[in-house]
Amino acid sequence: MSAEFPVVFEMRTFDNRRRQPDEFAEIARMIRRDIIKSLVLAGSGHSGGPLGSADIFAVLYFGGYMRYNPQDWWTPRDRFVLSAGHMCPVLYATLANTGAFPKEELGTLRKYNSRLQGHPGRDMGLPGVETSTGSLGQGISIAVGMAMADKLLDRNGYRVFTLTGDGELQEGSVWEAAMAASNFKLDNFCWIIDNNDCQIDGRVHDVMSIYPLEDKCRAFGFDVVTVDGHNYHELCSAFDRFVTNSQQECGKPTAIIAKTLMGKGVSFMEDRYEWHGKPPTWEQARLALRELGEDIPEPVTV
Amino acid sequence: MSIPFQLRGSKPTRQGFGEGLVVLGERYDNVVVLGGDITGSVMTSLFKERFPDRFFSIGVAEQNATTIAAGLALSGKIPFFASYGAFCALRNADQLRISVCYNEVNVKIGGGHAGISVGPDGATHQVLEEIAYLRTLPHMTLLVPCDYLEAKKATIAMGEMVGPAYIRFGRAAIPFFTSDDTPFQIGKAQVFRDGTDVALIACGAMVWEALLAADKLSQRGIQARVINVSTIKPFDVETVVDAARECGAIVTAEEHQVHAGLGGAVAEVVAKNYPVPIEFVGVKDSFGGSGEPEELMEKFGLTWKEIYAAALVAIERRDRGFISYRMVKDVPRYDDVHANAHSAL
Numbered sequence: 001m002s003a004e005f006p007v008v009f010e011m012r013t014f015d016n017r018r019r020q021p022d023e024f025a026e027i028a029r030m031i032r033r034d035i036i037k038s039l040v041l042a043g044s045g046h047s048g049g050p051l052g053s054a055d056i057f058a059v060l061y062f063g064g065y066m067r068y069n070p071q072d073w074w075t076p077r078d079r080f081v082l083s084a085g086h087m088c089p090v091l092y093a094t095l096a097n098t099g100a101f102p103k104e105e106l107g108t109l110r111k112y113n114s115r116l117q118g119h120p121g122r123d124m125g126l127p128g129v130e131t132s133t134g135s136l137g138q139g140i141s142i143a144v145g146m147a148m149a150d151k152l153l154d155r156n157g158y159r160v161f162t163l164t165g166d167g168e169l170q171e172g173s174v175w176e177a178a179m180a181a182s183n184f185k186l187d188n189f190c191w192i193i194d195n196n197d198c199q200i201d202g203r204v205h206d207v208m209s210i211y212p213l214e215d216k217c218r219a220f221g222f223d224v225v226t227v228d229g230h231n232y233h234e235l236c237s238a239f240d241r242f243v244t245n246s247q248q249e250c251g252k253p254t255a256i257i258a259k260t261l262m263g264k265g266v267s268f269m270e271d272r273y274e275w276h277g278k279p280p281t282w283e284q285a286r287l288a289l290r291e292l293g294e295d296i297p298e299p300v301t302v
Numbered sequence: 303m304s305i306p307f308q309l310r311g312s313k314p315t316r317q318g319f320g321e322g323l324v325v326l327g328e329r330y331d332n333v334v335v336l337g338g339d340i341t342g343s344v345m346t347s348l349f350k351e352r353f354p355d356r357f358f359s360i361g362v363a364e365q366n367a368t369t370i371a372a373g374l375a376l377s378g379k380i381p382f383f384a385s386y387g388a389f390c391a392l393r394n395a396d397q398l399r400i401s402v403c404y405n406e407v408n409v410k411i412g413g414g415h416a417g418i419s420v421g422p423d424g425a426t427h428q429v430l431e432e433i434a435y436l437r438t439l440p441h442m443t444l445l446v447p448c449d450y451l452e453a454k455k456a457t458i459a460m461g462e463m464v465g466p467a468y469i470r471f472g473r474a475a476i477p478f479f480t481s482d483d484t485p486f487q488i489g490k491a492q493v494f495r496d497g498t499d500v501a502l503i504a505c506g507a508m509v510w511e512a513l514l515a516a517d518k519l520s521q522r523g524i525q526a527r528v529i530n531v532s533t534i535k536p537f538d539v540e541t542v543v544d545a546a547r548e549c550g551a552i553v554t555a556e557e558h559q560v561h562a563g564l565g566g567a568v569a570e571v572v573a574k575n576y577p578v579p580i581e582f583v584g585v586k587d588s589f590g591g592s593g594e595p596e597e598l599m600e601k602f603g604l605t606w607k608e609i610y611a612a613a614l615v616a617i618e619r620r621d622r623g624f625i626s627y628r629m630v631k632d633v634p635r636y637d638d639v640h641a642n643a644h645s646a647l
Binding site for chain 2: 081133143150176
């Protein structure tokens with residue numbers, strides 16, 4: 001029996017600036033708590049990938065790498081495309097923590113008329129959602145198109161980031177996009193691969209191997225960095241390398257292979273592919289939040 | 303009042319598309335074109351030569367080209383991507399559905415080599431199913447011009463409207479009969495011939511065949527109205543329903559499967575508003591094959607003769623009511639009906 005509890009989204013937001021790596025831990029914990037809360041309220045959705053990539057999002061959005069104005073999102077800005085659209089709970093939680101929209105809106109995830117659709121829908125106009133995604137393999141091509149628009153035509157100097165899953169790399173069109181990124185020398189393009197080796201049916205290497213991944217990305221013309229996706233030092237230096245590549249116009253796109261654990265931060269979800277596509281129960285949410293530093297009182301038993 | 307026309311020669315619709323792109327390139331700095339390795343045959347090569355800085359070769363990768371176009375559109379460009387319809391309407395169907403239409407971005411697709419008149423390349427390259435798919439996509443605008451000049455006008459118009467749009471054009475030279483004065487407006491069908499005995503509703507290359515059929519029908523005293531549905535979506539309900547009310551019998555004609563294309567669109571609207579007998583001329587639930595365009599159009603029943611025969615049947619059904627159980631793809635043979643209208647079935 002799983003007892004509901006009142007869910008409160010902490011009103012705190014974070015600014016976007018260069019930080020010491022250790023400062024990201026607090027932000028990532030906040031993002032993870034918000035993910036758990038929005039998922040338990042939604043009653044459906046994806047837990048594993050969003051929790052596993054929270055550290056990447058913390059660094060990308062709060063470390064000065066993505067440049068944006070949370071008060072007026074659609075002004076000149078860098079672009080982020082969540083190619084793995086099903087991971088949107090982490091994107092929504094991240095955007096809410098920038099102040100782009102009120103945090104209590106996270107409680108509407110997957111609900112009727114919500115701007116927080118089950119997969120990102122551009123039609124809902126949520127600040128920070130640049131495009132609809134959800135059919136795997138398409139977001140990366142959209143991001144390539146955005147990078148082309150600036151690199152080859154407008155020259156405003158904006159950066160384009162995309163995050164794909166690793167199971168997603170089984171979609172052939174991902175490699176069409178990769179080919180185009182290096183063909184057009186898009187050094188303003190950063191491809192982040194969330195490599196947790198988990199997908200719905202099991203381990204990626206069992207379902208259909210995508211490896212050797214680093215060799216593949218290199219062969220497709222990328223400057224490749226492999227990092228521990230939970231290590232802020234490594235994530236910062238990877239993004240620094242991309243920024244340098246971009247500023248020096250090195251002529252190569254950057255790929256960051258982030259080795260992550262699905263469900264990171266919640267012990268009973270960690271590295272378990274069963275958590276790809278389901279939300280926590282209320283009891284599991286209580287335990288998860290406790291592990292993430294927020295104590296929810298035990299239900300009173302009579 | 304019907305719109306005047308005059309046969310002025312023969313040209314392929316793809317040429318109108320290629321020339322239309324150049325006009326757009328001159329007018330708008332943010333028009334860009336993506337190539338899919340067949341730029342000569344879909345005539346995006348004209349734009350490439352004129353505006354090399356705004357042409358990007360994506361290679362044989364239609365899924366990627368379609369989604370890159372979405373990314374360009376999200377960055378303020380007006381991207382056109384053209385290939386053969388088989389590959390830029392169906393191979394990339396999911397990309398069109400999600401990244402273009404659900405996203406509601408300003409992406410324009412040129413689908414060449416449409417229909418059986420592709421000729422020797424055979425069935426794989428003769429797309430006969432894409433109207434059916436594209437007209438079900440929310441936000442999509444779907445244009446099927448009837449000749450070279452209309453293709454050029456339609457290309458310019460789709461570049462100047464905002465939102466996803468697709469234009470269908472062909473490889474073979476076909477009669478060219480509209481002029482600079484012929485009105486063209488997205489969403490508006492044109493009546494090229496007045497009549498109240500039967501309505502011949504066609505698109506693409508079949509419009510000219512419908513005009514020929516109307517001539518032959520008039521020789522036996524039947525006055526056919528000929529309607530060019532140059533925009534399949536949004537559909538001109540008024541012109542088609544008026545034709546149903548005033549003629550009471552309809553024939554649709556298209557270089558596409560008889561199922562779910564123009565004929566399907568007409569049937570939906572007529573069934574909803576003013577049901578009358580409809581006969582469907584098109585490819586009868588089969589794949590194409592190699593041959594010269596004229597041979598194929600004859601073999602697959604895409605000439606004025608089938609429209610003529612279908613018109614007699616439609617009139618007979620209007621006048622007699624139910625006659626027999628028939629499939630949508632059952633089209634009478636010209637030789638069987640032209641001697642005696644009342645032996646049509």
